[in-house]
Amino acid sequence: MxxxxxxxxxxxxxxxxxxxxALRKAGINDWYPPADRNTVTKAELQQRTDEAFAMxxxxxxxxxxxxxxxxxxxxxxxxxxxxxxxxxxxxxLSGLIRTRLAxxxxxxxxxxxxxxxxxxxxxxxxxxxxxxxxxxxLKGGVGKTTVASQVFGTWQGETGKRVLLIDLDPQYNLTQxxxxxxxxxxxxxxxxxxxxxxxxxxxxxxxxxxxxxxxTSLSVEPFSPTARRDLVHELLGxxxxxxxxxxxxxxxxxxxxxxxxxxxALSAIKSNFLAMIEHLRSxxxxxxxxxxxxxxxxTKCCLEAADRVVAPMHxxxxxxxxxxxxxxxxxxxxxxxxxxALSVLFNSVGRQEQSTFEADARNGVYNAAAGFRLSGALMxxxxxxxGHLAVRTAxxxxxxxxxxLVIHHSRGGGLKQMREALRAVAAEVSKLHAGxxxxxxxxxxxxxxxxx
Ligand SMILES: Nc1ncnc2c1ncn2[C@@H]1O[C@H](COP(=O)(O)OP(=O)(O)OP(=O)(O)O)[C@@H](O)[C@H]1O
Ligand SMILES: [Mg+2]
Numbered sequence: 001m002x003x004x005x006x007x008x009x010x011x012x013x014x015x016x017x018x019x020x021x022a023l024r025k026a027g028i029n030d031w032y033p034p035a036d037r038n039t040v041t042k043a044e045l046q047q048r049t050d051e052a053f054a055m056x057x058x059x060x061x062x063x064x065x066x067x068x069x070x071x072x073x074x075x076x077x078x079x080x081x082x083x084x085x086x087x088x089x090x091x092x093l094s095g096l097i098r099t100r101l102a103x104x105x106x107x108x109x110x111x112x113x114x115x116x117x118x119x120x121x122x123x124x125x126x127x128x129x130x131x132x133x134x135x136x137x138l139k140g141g142v143g144k145t146t147v148a149s150q151v152f153g154t155w156q157g158e159t160g161k162r163v164l165l166i167d168l169d170p171q172y173n174l175t176q177x178x179x180x181x182x183x184x185x186x187x188x189x190x191x192x193x194x195x196x197x198x199x200x201x202x203x204x205x206x207x208x209x210x211x212x213x214x215x216t217s218l219s220v221e222p223f224s225p226t227a228r229r230d231l232v233h234e235l236l237g238x239x240x241x242x243x244x245x246x247x248x249x250x251x252x253x254x255x256x257x258x259x260x261x262x263x264x265a266l267s268a269i270k271s272n273f274l275a276m277i278e279h280l281r282s283x284x285x286x287x288x289x290x291x292x293x294x295x296x297x298x299t300k301c302c303l304e305a306a307d308r309v310v311a312p313m314h315x316x317x318x319x320x321x322x323x324x325x326x327x328x329x330x331x332x333x334x335x336x337x338x339x340x341a342l343s344v345l346f347n348s349v350g351r352q353e354q355s356t357f358e359a360d361a362r363n364g365v366y367n368a369a370a371g372f373r374l375s376g377a378l379m380x381x382x383x384x385x386x387g388h389l390a391v392r393t394a395x396x397x398x399x400x401x402x403x404x405l406v407i408h409h410s411r412g413g414g415l416k417q418m419r420e421a422l423r424a425v426a427a428e429v430s431k432l433h434a435g436x437x438x439x440x441x442x443x444x445x446x447x448x449x450x451x452x
Pocket of ligand 1: 139140141142143144145146147169171174291292293325347348349383384385386387390391393
């Protein structure tokens with residue numbers, strides 16, 4: 001279980017203990033640095049911050065003067081951790097606390113019920129479950145991997161929040177966007193990869209055989225989640241944007257589920273996967289799946305875990321067919337209470353003018369062919385065809401992974417327009433998130449499509 005980190009000045013010990021006691025009574029784990037900071041290393045403080053689901057800041061005169069508190073706030077901000085300021089005296093706000101926290105300062109210890117309100121706010125931060133999006137189309141080559149990496153990498157860079165990308169395609173192209181094959185395969189060889197979301201592996205216990213080694217058996221043994229850092233690869237680093245962009249790397253061996261015939265074992269493995277995603281939802285602001293282009297067991301797992309599907313499509317009839325099949329699979333094979341909403345994104349459109357196909361699709365001409373109200377599911381932003389999105393080279397080991405994202409490229413013709421297009425799609429994704437992915441203008445429930 002992760003904890004609430006309490007940032008405080010040493011002078012505020014009484015309030016610290018009061019807050020700690022209130023959290024303990026409410027069953028919420030907390031952690032706070034010792035009064036003598038010399039007894040704790042910077043690496044431990046970083047780790048405690050990374051593992052926190054929120055940072056409570058005791059806002060006081062001494063806290064405003066304390067370098068340690070400033071460093072706590074800076075660490076939390078650069079890791080994208082939720083900050084909960086709690087005002088405990090009348091000192092005038094100044095410095096970093098004023099610039100970073102004044103806008104969020106709603107809790108004041110001098111007001112009745114403030115401590116209960118702080119506990120409530122902390123509990124809400126713990127139970128917050130982030131949206132899960134699956135980038136999917138049952139047609140291959142339409143830009144799923146490109147959208148998963150470039151659009152959601154842009155969203156991360158623009159918001160400074162915490163994004164987890166999960167490579168659920170046995171081709172593991174998403175992993176190869178960021179790492180060379182040797183590195184990706186070396187991670188899979190240690191089970192520090194997507195298979196550990198489905199089956200008990202060497203990541204969960206030593207002496208366990210790798211589930212990747214044997215294609216004929218499935219391990220149905222339950223397992224507890226490992227520490228986030230042991231599972232994911234951190235794609236951001238020095239010089240990169242604030243927040244977190246992590247990857248659960250992919251591997252070919254998850255193809256084994258397509259060959260399995262033991263329905264009970266597959267059902268247990270799907271439950272493991274759903275439980276792991278539930279667990280990860282409190283540690284990120286957004287989880288994104290890159291998926292395989294055909295309907296398999298993995299497709300079902302992704303659709304049951306996701307709140308929304310973003311389906312990239314080219315402006316052509318083959319892609320349209322892929323979207324139709326996708327909607328049909330959602331409609332017919334996913335239980336109603338787990339059905340994700342569906343949004344469709346045009347990818348690889350002409351830069352200058354809208355094609356007739358796109359215009360017709362927006363005007364409802366293809367709703368019947370799609371089998372649902374495609375025109376209502378189309379996102380208004382679109383991604384143009386551009387050399388910036390056409391992957392030609394493998395990543396170089398010395399280049400930081402985040403540099404593979406177009407939003408962080410430094411130069412190139414047409415880059416400005418491409419970045420604007422990515423930002424427009426990312427902003428529309430944000431709009432879809434508002435109100436916990438409530439159906440917005442650009443989404444229709446796949447389970448209740450309006451048919452023509
Ligand atoms: N808007 C774009 N402009 C130019 N090239 C693009 C664009 N979008 C994707 N591409 C290129 O098209 C190819 C296919 O894209 P991508 O791999 O993202 O598709 P996919 O749907 O993930 O494929 P698969 O079904 O095999 O997983 C890649 O080489 C990619 O770089
Ligand atoms: Mg792909």
